[in-house]
Amino acid sequence: AQSVTQLGSHVSVSEGALVLLRCNYSSSVPPYLFWYVQYPNQGLQLLLKYTTGATLVKGINGFEAEFKKSETSFHLTKPSAHMSDAAEYFCAVSAVFGNEKLTFGTGTRLTIIP
Amino acid sequence: DSGVTQTPKHLITATGQRVTLRCSPRSGDLSVYWYQQSLDQGLQFLIQYYNGEERAKGNILERFSAQQFPDLHSELNLSSLELGDSALYFCASSTPGGGPDTQYFGPGTRLTVL
DSSP states (O other): OEEEEEEOSEEEEETTSOEEEEEEEEESSOEEEEEEEEOTTSOEEEEEEEOSSOSEEEOGGGOEEEEETTTTEEEEEESSOOGGGOEEEEEEEEESSSOOOOEEOOOEEEEEEO | OOSOEEEOSEEEEOTTOOEEEEEEOOTTOOEEEEEEEETTTEEEEEEEEETTEEEEEOSOOTTEEEEEOTTSOEEEEEOSOOGGGOEEEEEEEEOOOSSOOOOEEOOOEEEEEO
């Protein structure tokens, strides 16, 4: 079984400040990890994913995430927040083998303060 | 634009009714996934089809059913609707492969049950 925990349902940061959205996963098999973003009234868009190989993954819009197996974490960061980053962010996990479904966290709503 | 289309965008219906949601995957994608996003349950996997065959089942109610047609489009049928079925229903598609490739999400169908 797999699960994802996103710490903080709401995060507010000032424009230009560091964005840090936390995600911890639980998986009995090697995981694939994803971050998706959902803008208001839109579908989910993939930000980045970790499959195998390099543990620091770079995505779109300046976001990156680091897979830390020892900490079972996959936190999302961006050095400098922009107003357009305001959205809801979902961390998700799927199994390397077997069922390909995504198991999502509960989401973190990111607000950018001007 | 992810390339996944869903119709209708909005659907308002009454309790006890039956509705059909339609999804067209990206060109070349063989897998279709259905997810439900609601305020109380979050984003939950419902069902997956691969090249016309059911591949995995999640938290899908018995009142719900789905199928994938030879042209690879998929339909999600919801019957005996209840107020609690009001949600955003997403379809996603992915390319065939040996593991959980990136899933591309459609814009969703917002179902309101009155």
